[in-house]
Structures are given as C-alpha cells and as structure tokens.
Amino acid sequence: MATKNKKSDTGPNPESPATGRDARQQQKDYTPPTPEEAKEHFEKYLKYLPPELSARISRFNTTAIADVLNGDNVPPGLEGFLPSLKVVDAATILNTEYPPLAWIIPDYLPPGLTFLIGKPKVGKSWLALQLALSISTGGKVFDRDVQRGRVLYLALEDNERRLQDRMKKQNWISSPQNVDFMLSDTFREQITALNTGGGKRLLRYIDKQKYRLVIVDTFSRAIQGDQLDPGEMTEAVGHLQQYALAKNIALIIIDHMPKNTGEINDPIGHIYGSVAKAGVTDTAWGLYKEQGKAGAKLGISGRDVDEFLLKLSFEKRGFYWHCEGNATEVAMTEQRKAILDILEEIGPAEAKAIADATGQPLNHIYRKLNDMANDGKISRKNDGKIITFSINS
Numbered sequence: 001m002a003t004k005n006k007k008s009d010t011g012p013n014p015e016s017p018a019t020g021r022d023a024r025q026q027q028k029d030y031t032p033p034t035p036e037e038a039k040e041h042f043e044k045y046l047k048y049l050p051p052e053l054s055a056r057i058s059r060f061n062t063t064a065i066a067d068v069l070n071g072d073n074v075p076p077g078l079e080g081f082l083p084s085l086k087v088v089d090a091a092t093i094l095n096t097e098y099p100p101l102a103w104i105i106p107d108y109l110p111p112g113l114t115f116l117i118g119k120p121k122v123g124k125s126w127l128a129l130q131l132a133l134s135i136s137t138g139g140k141v142f143d144r145d146v147q148r149g150r151v152l153y154l155a156l157e158d159n160e161r162r163l164q165d166r167m168k169k170q171n172w173i174s175s176p177q178n179v180d181f182m183l184s185d186t187f188r189e190q191i192t193a194l195n196t197g198g199g200k201r202l203l204r205y206i207d208k209q210k211y212r213l214v215i216v217d218t219f220s221r222a223i224q225g226d227q228l229d230p231g232e233m234t235e236a237v238g239h240l241q242q243y244a245l246a247k248n249i250a251l252i253i254i255d256h257m258p259k260n261t262g263e264i265n266d267p268i269g270h271i272y273g274s275v276a277k278a279g280v281t282d283t284a285w286g287l288y289k290e291q292g293k294a295g296a297k298l299g300i301s302g303r304d305v306d307e308f309l310l311k312l313s314f315e316k317r318g319f320y321w322h323c324e325g326n327a328t329e330v331a332m333t334e335q336r337k338a339i340l341d342i343l344e345e346i347g348p349a350e351a352k353a354i355a356d357a358t359g360q361p362l363n364h365i366y367r368k369l370n371d372m373a374n375d376g377k378i379s380r381k382n383d384g385k386i387i388t389f390s391i392n393s
Contacts, residue, residue, distance in 0.1 A: 101304060104135065104213060104250040106144045110304040111248045112282030113241035115219075115271050117257045122289045122296065123314060123321065124254050128153070128215050129166055130320045131252070135213045136178035142310065142323035149212025151179040156187055156221035169319040180209070184221065193224040195236040203243055212249055219255040227273030234276040241280050257286065264288045265299040265309045287312075297327050335360065335368060336377070340391065343378065348390035 046054045101110055118124045134141045138148030155163055163181065182191075191198035194216070206214055216222045225232035237253075244251040255277075257270050267286030271278045278284070283302030289295075298321075300308040311327040314320075324330050335358075342357045343349065349357075355365040369389050373380035381388050 102248050104149075105131075105141045105146055108142065108144065108300055108305065108308065109250055109252075109285075110283060110302070111250055112245050112302075112304070113237065113280065114250060114252045114283040114285060114302075115267075115277070115281050116252050116254045116285045116287070117267060117271055118287035119257050119259075119289070122287050124287055125158070125217055126166070126170075126314070126319060127287065127321050128217055128252065128254060129170060131213065132179050132215060133167075133170060133172060133177075147212075149178065150210055151213045151215070152206060152209070152211045153179060153181050153215045153217070154187060154222060155181050155217055156184045157218060159183065166319070171318060180211075187222070194222050194240060195224055199240075203240075206249070207247060214244075214249060214251045216251070216253045219253050222253070227277070230274045230276040233274045234280060237277060237280050241282060245282070252285075264297060265307070266301075267299045268301050295324075296321070298323075332368075336372060339365070339368060339372065340378070343389065343391045348381070348388045350386055350388055354389065 103110055116124055116128065131141060132151045132153050133139070135146055135149050136151050138146060140146065158166075160183065191202050193199060194202065220227075223236050225236045227233060240251055240253075256272050258272050265286070265288075267284035268278050268281070270286055271281065271284060281302070283300070283305055286299040286301075288297045288299065295311065295313040298308075298310040298312050300310070309327040311324040311330040312321045313324055315322050338358045338360075339354060342354055346353070346357065351366045351369055352362055354369065355362040358365060360368075369378070370380070372378045373389065376392070379390050379392050381390070
C-alpha cells in the first residue's frame with residue numbers, strides 16, 4: 001500500500017532563497033552599502049576572477065561610470081569608483097628638467113605633425129624624397145646635420161616606376177636603405193585611411209618598426225572626411241598629432257595650397273580647408289614658387305620653431321632643393337650686386353638712373369644706395385644740386 005508523502009517537519013532550508021513574507025521582511029530590513037563598501041566589495045569580487053576577465057570588467061565598469069558622470073544627475077559616491085583626476089601643479093613643471101627637443105632637422109623640423117604645402121607641380125614630392133634620403137643616410141638638409149633614422153614613405157600618388165626614376169635622379173644607391181615605401185594599392189586594401197581602424201594598425205606598425213620620419217603623400221589620398229568641416233578635421237588629424245608627439249617622430253603630410261595665397265610667408269594660414277587643420281598642426285612648411293622665376297621660397301612656422309623664409313634653388317644635376325640662405329638676406333645681396341654692376345657699367349650716377357637700370361622702385365633703390373654708402377660699399381657725392389653715387393676708387 002502506497003504511503004502518502006509527508007510534509008517535512010524540519011522547517012525551511014536556511015540556504016534556500018527566502019520567499020513570501022520572509023523575503024518581504026528581508027527587503028524591508030536591507031540596508032544598501034555605502035559607496036566605500038560597494039567599491040571594496042567590487043574590488044574583492046574582481047580578485048577572484050581570471051585576470052583577463054577581471055581586466056575586461058574593470059575597463060567596462062570605468063567606461064560605464066564615466067558615461068554616467070558626463071550627465072547631469074550623478075548618483076552620490078559613484079565618482080569614487082574612478083581614478084582621481086590627474087593634474088600637474090606649476091611648481092612641478094617649473095622644477096622638472098625636461099630632455100632637449102629631439103630635432104629631426106635642427107631649427108626647421110621638430111617632432112610632431114607637419115604640413116608640407118604648396119601648389120601643384122611646385123616640387124613638394126622632390127623635397128619629400130630629398131628629406132627621406134637625407135634622414136635615412138644621416139646626411140644634411142639645408143646645411144643642417146641630421147641624425148640617421150628609419151623612414152616610411154606613403155607614396156599614394158606614385159607607382160614604383162616613377163619612384164625609381166626619381167630616386168635615380170637623386171642618386172639613391174641600390175644597397176639596403178632605411179626607407180620603406182607603401183603604395184596606393186596596398187594602402188587602400190589594408191589601411192583605407194589614417195583616421196580609420198586601418199590607420200590605428202599602421203600606427204602600431206610605425207611604432208614597431210621605429211620609424212623616425214613618416215611622410216604621407218598626399219592628405220587627400222590618406223584622410224577621409226570633409227576638409228572644410230572643423231569637427232571632422234580635428235578628429236581626423238588630432239590623434240595623428242598626439243601620436244607623433246608621444247613617439248617623438250616627425251609625421252609630414254603633403255597637402256595642396258589654396259589658389260589665392262596672398263602674402264608669401266604664411267604657411268600656417270595657407271593650409272587648405274578648415275582652420276582646424278592649421279590649429280592641430282605643430283609645424284607648417286610652405287613651398288612657394290613664383291610663376292616664371294627660377295627657384296622658390298620655403299616658409300617655416302610652428303609652435304617649436306622660429307619663423308624662417310629660406311631661398312631655395314632646384315639643382316637639376318641632382319634633382320634636389322638647395323638652400324641659398326635667408327630669403328631676405330639673399331634678396332638684399334642680389335639687389336646690392338645689381339647696383340654695383342650698374343655703377344661699374346655706367347659710372348657715377350643719380351639714384352633715378354640706377355633705379356631705371358635695375359628695374360627697382362626709386363624709393364627702394366635710394367634707401368639701398370644710402371645704406372651701401374654708409375657701409376662704405378660705394379661713394380656718395382653731394383655738390384649742392386645733385387647727389388651721385390659711384391664705386392669706391
């Protein structure tokens with residue numbers, strides 16, 4: 001005969017979840033932990049998890065709390081779960097001995113983000129190849145000795161044949177160099193753009209290969225986004241600038257210049273597109289070539305450099321840019337030489353005759369003549385009626 005199941009007379013299981021009236025009583029008696037207690041319990045909980053899982057939860061927790069703190073209604077004590085905000089006091093900055101700036105090219109190219117700008121066909125790529133060769137061999141750039149280092153050149157507008165032709169014209173040697181090239185096909189397939197996930201992969205590669213100089217030719221082929229949109233451009237190039245500074249490398253991006261550039265020595269103002277591009281960049285190089293005239297001028301400006309305006313001439317024998325010196329000083333020297341040549345040809349003459357012969361404005365030529373006379377370069381004679389200038393006998 002089957003027996004009926006009897007109810008247990010042992011009472012409720014102390015380990016089983018409370019139900020009914022007991023559960024309601026426990027909820028009523030529950031006292032939430034303080035923020036300090038909650039943080040302590042959370043940290044203990046993380047210690048018992050596998051390290052990888054613990055790190056993932058910790059990162060997620062920090063991100064989630066940070067998102068909450070960005071709002072207006074912040075729960076009390078929640079900020080205690082995040083690390084304290086880090087600040088540096090003025091005394092620490094003033095008393096810290098920082099290492100000297102690790103120049104890529106002394107005086108002209110510091111670490112950070114640099115825009116090399118110029119109008120089409122002005123010779124920007126020739127200059128970029130020249131920089132790559134000089135840095136890779138530890139040679140000279142514009143009479144400045146440079147430290148040898150590895151170079152990555154993103155040649156996004158050239159193919160191997162054109163690169164070979166230009167490298168031969170610049171007398172590159174065929175033995176192994178410290179220069180690596182990435183062409184447009186590879187860049188499109190593996191990177192897409194420097195402001196995408198592929199760009200982050202490329203930055204990791206740059207760090208691994210220890211490149212000292214990275215050249216991007218050109219901006220429009222390497223960066224996605226509207227160049228006229230400040231927000232997009234800040235986001236697009238801001239992380240590149242921060243990366244270059246953090247890694248102490250020079251990242252040069254070649255870019256075009258607006259059609260109407262106005263004053264010649266304003267490379268920062270002549271960066272094409274949104275002012276955000278100019279605001280983010282550390283240094284700007286502007287290559288200016290006047291139509292129908294030989295040579296060019298290179299304007300340099302930035303946060304860590306003095307302003308320079310260099311007079312350049314393009315050497316067809318080696319297909320490189322040669323620096324003749326400060327453009328203003330060179331111009332003055334050339335103008336003085338023109339005056340001396342005229343005086344040697346026509347003899348003692350008034351300022352107007354010299355101005356007509358040299359093609360320079362009368363007020364400019366008169367000032368130069370007086371400066372040269374005061375310096376003892378020429379003689380000045382005033383007979384009470386006219387003033388003549390002549391070469392010292």
